[in-house]
Amino acid sequence: MLIQIKALTELIGQLKKLPGIGPRSAERIAYSILNMTNEEVVALSQTLLDAKEKIVKCPICFSLTDETPCKICQDPFRDNKILCVVENPKDVIALEKAGNFKGKYHVLEGSLSPGKNIGPEDLRIKELLERLDKENYEEIVLALNPSVEGEATAMYLNKLLKPFALKITRIAHGLPIGGELEFADEMTLLYAFEDRKEIK
């Protein structure tokens, strides 16, 4: 007999929809939720609602924020001559963790992908052009993913932004620090060679 505990089947079904959660982990997580206290489950459930309610997109740079505009767009001490273009809000958070970039950001909300039917009009490119018109940037850093889509987007933006007569750069690709050459994939090695620097 297949025991049907409807509320459990539904919980597992919902958890399976989350990225990286297969049927087995969904089951494991579901049981761990049943083992929590009522208070813990209420807290978890409330956190989901809170996050969805309080976190919005910054209307200027399209990164995630709980205030409008976001802290970075508001910050008078950030360098407003250099704009870093990224694919996703998490990229902003990753770069801020690294901590060396002091300029502003622009989140495209994706990358060009003919396969997935994502064209320039699906990305925040119009908004990027509007910002370049209004604000006075001298350099645009393309910090896009080293993927086919990221590269295509970088090439497209490079062509599109040429008329603005500003410096367009892209972040370096190469061997990750701590990585080992023998385990690097071919594309990484290819880029690592292409981007090689003279030792002076």
Add this chain to the structure above:
Amino acid sequence: MLIQIKALTELIGQLKKLPGIGPRSAERIAYSILNMTNEEVVALSQTLLDAKEKIVKCPICFSLTDETPCKICQDPFRDNKILCVVENPKDVIALEKAGNFKGKYHVLEGSLSPGKNIGPEDLRIKELLERLDKENYEEIVLALNPSVEGEATAMYLNKLLKPFALKITRIAHGLPIGGELEFADEMTLLYAFEDRKEIK
């Protein structure tokens, strides 16, 4: 600058507490939740509350159920001469999926583990003895995990249940179906040899 989006940090923190969810997957899941529609997040959040509220322990066998007593304990067509003792409610669900066992269950809610300070009084052993007194079982199948704790629990129960003068069996251990001998661990092979059967 480390961007502090409090609601996001809290969501990631809550997700990290779930089993098998590391910091990276917690982030990935958090972003996917922010990308859901409001309705989807409300539904997910409600499913958690529903599961916690509706799913209870069966007061007889201690497996999970949404009715009291559970469907198996209630079922007049199940064989009430044979009782299968398992560690956790998920074991009941797994065995029911396999579908060949037609008796009743008893969930211990764990296994003996001196290391984790889990003794007989922390398991549903008292309730098992009460059931053996009241109900009329002829066979007890110990379907415990093939781990040190499971084995210790099986040995303990075997000794404890001897006075009841019933048949005590344990499920077979050996090579899993579809598994390959060369990848089996030593303990599995040891059991597979010990439990070998004559081909007739």
